[in-house]
Amino acid sequence: MxxxxxxxxxxxxxxYNILADLPSPMDPPLSPFTNKPVTFDEMKAIFPESLIEQEMSDKRWIDIPEEILEILSLWRPTPLIRAERLEKHLGTPAKIYFKYExxxxxxxxxxxTAVAQAYYNKKEGIKRLTTETGAGQWGSALAFATKxxxxECRVYMVKVSFYQKPYRKSFMRMFGAEVIPSPSEFTNSGRAILEKNPDSNGSLGIAISEAVEEAAGRNDTNYALGSVLNHVLLHQTVIGLEAKKQLEMVGDYPDKIFASCGGGSNFGGIAFPFLADKFNGKDVEAVAVEPASCPTLTKGVYAYDYGDVAKLTPIMPMFTLGHDFEPPAIHAGGLRYHGDSPIVSKLYKDGLISAEAVxxxxxxxxxxxxxxxxxxxxxPESAHAIAATVKEALRCKETGEEKTLxxxxxxxxxxxxxxxxxxxxxxxxxxEYPEEMIKESLKNLPKV
Amino acid sequence: MxxxxxxxxxxxxxxYNILADLPSPMDPPLSPFTNKPVTFDEMKAIFPESLIEQEMSDKRWIDIPEEILEILSLWRPTPLIRAERLEKHLGTPAKIYFKYExxxxxxxxxxxTAVAQAYYNKKEGIKRLTTETGAGQWGSALAFATKxxxxECRVYMVKVSFYQKPYRKSFMRMFGAEVIPSPSEFTNSGRAILEKNPDSNGSLGIAISEAVEEAAGRNDTNYALGSVLNHVLLHQTVIGLEAKKQLEMVGDYPDKIFASCGGGSNFGGIAFPFLADKFNGKDVEAVAVEPASCPTLTKGVYAYDYGDVAKLTPIMPMFTLGHDFEPPAIHAGGLRYHGDSPIVSKLYKDGLISAEAVxxxxxxxxxxxxxxxxxxxxxPESAHAIAATVKEALRCKETGEEKTLxxxxxxxxxxxxxxxxxxxxxxxxxxEYPEEMIKESLKNLPKV
Known part of the structure; x- marks a missing residue:
């Protein structure tokens, strides 16, 4: 089969909320303005209450509302597939399964997570969501979910991508979203950049600032983020929960789990439900796979840092290369992020997960x-996980290990x-590993 | 569910081979050179024997070799999905199912069919396949299958598409195919065109001529066609066979089946297994949906005609708008074909299926x-079937009919x-329905 x-x-x-099971508590995110723990009220400017509660919750299981399940069921559960032809081609004794999202x-x-975020915002009376997108994956997801x-949905799309990736823009338009090349004339942040440089190509940092600024300034509008935050990773755990059931159906359990890791949401999504078993003594290893050119976990430091270049987001405890580190222009835009999810960072710091750069x-x-x-x-983002898996399968070929990957x-x-x-x-x-650049950007970590 | x-x-x-169940026999294809029925030997210049046998077989069921099943199982069986949100949006009492290929x-x-064709060619010692592609769907499929x-695979891609649809070309390249803009310098047909017009944009007719010419001239190379022929439609019947099983699982059976129709392969694929029931008295209607701007069934004539502009293919009995009819440049390239599958044409002529232009x-x-x-x-090709289905569902809303579509x-x-x-x-x-153009092109039907 x-x-x-x-x-x-x-x-x-x-x-599945992994916060309930962490061996030690998380450090709190800090306000970029006061350096003190961010308050519920501060977050309410751009997030609905139910998502802020999820962000801080220590309940192990959180019910998925029926309305969200109805939309997810358009494509979920997703298939789990045994990559038999790949195994055969590699000549490995390892078994390779993949969950196809x-x-x-x-x-x-x-x-x-886009569906969940749209639902909770709608329920609390919000009519519009803003967000940023680089390569366009997240913008596409939020456009679909708001439709x-x-x-309504407004996506600030990094200007260079807006022109270089026209079909992602078309996709968002098809689902009714308004796609704005960023920097734009719609926000103070955008206008400030354009004044200095009318030809600015934009950046994810600028686009985040524009989306956050607009959401903070309008009562009917909130902001949605596609990775990094606790509630985003929470929503992604359906991936791992399904995968566990599916492996059970064929009487299998993974020795090693690989997922590409930018902000951490797809890694958290597949790995956390298995880590729940690890906390109970089960032998399973989860590997976050990152680009060698943006090696946040493998070469960064664990520190408080901003989530964006413009220093508008909370200061978070995480592995970081420094908020003004600019990763090389690799063709996996979704992994070019200087930081990482605070939960994933803490798990890595505490030795509960591994990381590998490819x-x-x-x-x-x-x-x-x-x-x-x-x-x-x-x-290309997902291919990072493939590369690490194939390398492990080839290692198993040498050692003769019949691992389940x-x-x-x-x-x-x-x-x-x-x-x-x-x-x-x-x-x-x-x-090359941008050692000097990282050294420079790490000098600018906030003092907290 | x-x-x-x-x-x-x-x-x-x-x-499922519908030829076994047709109420009256098919007229034979004729050689374009002799006007006499095409012989087995003539077909052997470009097709393997097993496919020629399938083309002419009157066996009702033809075994699918294990090697083909292994590849098909990478994605088959495909899901059957109930379009509940669409039904609700339309407010129709009709049930809408779709088979998602x-x-x-x-x-x-x-x-x-690409997988089946590659398999039989390989089995008979063929090392290379050639084909033509317009929009790129068929070329992509054959590139995958040959890999x-x-x-090896060489795809002659209509030159204007080669430059306008670069990502289809990239896809074929990813699966190892050589993609040549047509007209090319590789064939007499191509060189003849380029001599007259070095800036020719190419056409499907020219690309077919190039692919057929190359296959006919090399012993290690055959030609593969993506629609129209009997064996191609035969291979597509897995679609309808699966759909029947899936509907049985929920205790349902369609009153009406809709499929877009260019050369006829996706229509035949889903409809033929249900027509088998119709031949046994079951009440089911299959509707071939075509573009109003290329209305082969609804406005064409049933006659012997060439399959291509260059008159290199056999002369086939089919509904046609004339082999030199040039359909308007609609955005559903896969449906811009002057003719239709001989089997689909005969079914329509005999009143066993319906047709609708959208x-x-x-x-x-x-x-x-x-x-x-x-x-x-x-x-856009598939959206033709959607349009006809939605119109029927809205009709059911007016009449209150609880049809299964x-x-x-x-x-x-x-x-x-x-x-x-x-x-x-x-x-x-x-x-506009190109009435005058069609009148003109129908004057050039071959005399047989």
């Missing part, structure tokens, strides 16, 4: 091998064909 | 409505976002 399906009615009815409307795992609840060329090499054996074109295929690459062209044209390179 | 899955082991083990590696139903069997703007309007309710962006969602639209942009930008139009 290659594909392991779950019936719609087996969609998880509760999210690319079947979602936006083609990635992002809608799992499902008949809400290089761009091996990511594409193994991503293409995966497509050519299993027939699914992976997003599981990875999250977080999205398809149909909107990323240009990056595969760049690979085939020999235009991609392995960036 | 929204999604109805079948286990991998329930993948059909045999194709977009989950395949190439994103459409085309790999169902699965470690064969206009471009309603196709996009309802395609977008489908995306916004069900979360799947349809290919089934349509084939033959592919996703992730590579077609430019056409949705054109719609949103108000650049698409409803072409």
């Amino acid at each position: 290659k594909k392991i399906y779950l019936d719609t009615k087996e969609l998880p009815k509760q999210w 690319g079947v979602s409307p936006a083609g990635s795992h992002k809608p799992n 499902m609840f008949n809400m 290089k761009q060329l091996e990511v594409f090499q193994y991503g293409i091998l995966f497509a050519q054996t299993e027939g699914i074109v992976p997003a 599981l990875f999250c295929l977080s999205g398809h690459g149909f909107f990323d064909m240009a990056s595969y062209d760049a690979y085939f044209d020999g235009k991609l390179v392995d960036y | 929204k999604k109805i899955y079948l286990d991998t082991k329930e993948l059909p083990k045999q194709w 977009g989950v395949s590696p190439a994103g459409s139903h085309k790999p169902n 699965m069997f470690n064969m 206009k471009q703007l309603e196709v996009f309007q309802y395609g977008i409505l489908f995306a916004q309710t069900e979360g799947i962006v349809p290919a 089934l349509f084939c969602l033959s592919g996703h639209g992730f590579f077609d976002m430019a056409s949705y942009d054109a719609y949103f930008d108000g650049k698409l139009v409803d072409y």
Whole structure:
């Protein structure tokens, strides 16, 4: 049996909140203005109360409302697939399973939280959501989710991507979202940048500032974030909860779990439900896979830092390369983030998870091998998890270990064909680990 | 239950050959050179013997080899989905099911036959396949299939598409195919065109000529066609066979089946297994949905005609608008074909199926409505079936009929976002029925 399906009615009815099980408590996020723990009221300017409660909750299980389940069931449960042709090609004794999130409307795992965030905002009377998007995966997910609840959506899209990735923009437009190239004339943050440099290409940092500023300034409008925060990772745990059930159906359990890690949401989504077992003594290893050119966990420091360049977000305790670190322009935009989810960071600091950095060329090499054996074109972000899994499977081949490997295929690459062209044209390179740049940016960590 | 899955082991083990059940026999295809029925030997120049046998077989069930099942099982059985949110939005008492073929590696139903064709060619010692592609769906499918069997593949891609649809080209390249803009310097047909017009944009007719010429001239190389022929439709019947099982699982049976119809392969694929019941007295109606601007069944004539502009293919008995009819440039390239499958044509002539023409703007309007309710962006070709289904569901709303409707969602639209942009930008139009052009092209039917 290659594909392991779950019936719609087996969609998880509760999210797993790992905060309830952490061996030691999290350090609180701090206000960027006062350096004191962020208050509920401060967060209310841009988030609905139910999401703030989830952000801080210590309840192990949180019910998923029926209205969210109804939308998730358009594509969930997602298939778990045994990559038999890849195993055979590698000649490995390891078993390779992958959870395929690319079947979602936006083609990635992002809608799992977008739907939840849209729902809670709508329920609390919010009519519009703003957000930022770089490559476009998150913007697409939020556009879809707001359309499902008949809400409005404005996406500030990094200007260079707005023009270079027109089809992601088309996708958001199809789901009724307004897509604005950032920096824009709509916000003070945008106008300030444009005044200095009318030709600015924009950046994720600027786009976040614009989206947050607009949400903070309007009563009918909130802000939505696609990764990093606790409640975002919470919503993604449906991935791992389903995968556990599916592996149970074939009498299997992973020795090692691999997921690409930018802000941490797809890693948390697949890994946390298995970590719950690890806390109870089960032998399972979760590996966060990051780009060697943006090695937040493997080369960064654990410190309080801003989530964005413009210093508008709370100061969070996390692994970071410094909030003004600018990662090289690798073709996996979703992983070019200086920081990481505070929960994932803490787990790594406490030795409860591992991390591994992979290089761009091996990511594409193994991503293409995966497509050519299993027939699914992976997003370059997801191909990071593939690369680490394949390397482990090849290691098992040498040692003869019959390990069970599981990875999250977080999205398809149909909107990323240009990056595969760049690979085939020999235009991609392995960036050196940007040691000096990181040293510089780490000098600017906030003093708290 | 929204999604109805079948286990991998329930993948059909045999194709259904409708030729065994036709109330009266088919007229034979004729050689374009002799005007006499095409012989087995003539076909052997470009096709393997097993496919020629299938083309002419009157066996009702044909076994699917294990090697083909293994590849199909990468994505098959495909889901059958109840479009509950669409039903609710329309307020119709009709039940709407769709069979979703977009989950395949190439994103459409085309790999169902590409895999079979690659397999039989490989088995008979063929190392390379050639084909033509317009929009790129078929070329993508054959590239994938040949890679699965470690064969080489050359795709002649209509030059204007080669430059306008770069990501389809990237996809084929990813699966190891050589993609050549047509007309090319590789063939006499190509060189002849380029001599007359070095800036020729190419056409499907020219690309077919190039692919056939190359295959006919090399012993290690055969030609593969993505629609029209009997064996192609045979391979697609897995769609309808699965759908029947899936509807049985929920105790349902369709009153009406809708599928878009260009060459006829996705229509035949979903409809033929249900027509088998109709031949036994069951009340079910299959509707072939075509573009109003290329109305082969609804406005064409039933006659012997060439399959291509260059008159290199056999002369086939079919509904046609004339082999030199040039359909308007609608954004559903896969449906811009002057002719139709001989089997589909005969069924229509004999009153065993219906046909309906829909206009471009309603196709996009309802395609977008489908995306916004069900979360799947349809290919513009597939949106033809959606448009006809929605119109029927709205008719049921007026009459109060609780009909069960089934349509084939033959592919996703992730590579077609430019056409949705054109719609949103108000650049698409409803072409007038090109009556005069058709009258002219019908004057050039071959005399047989």
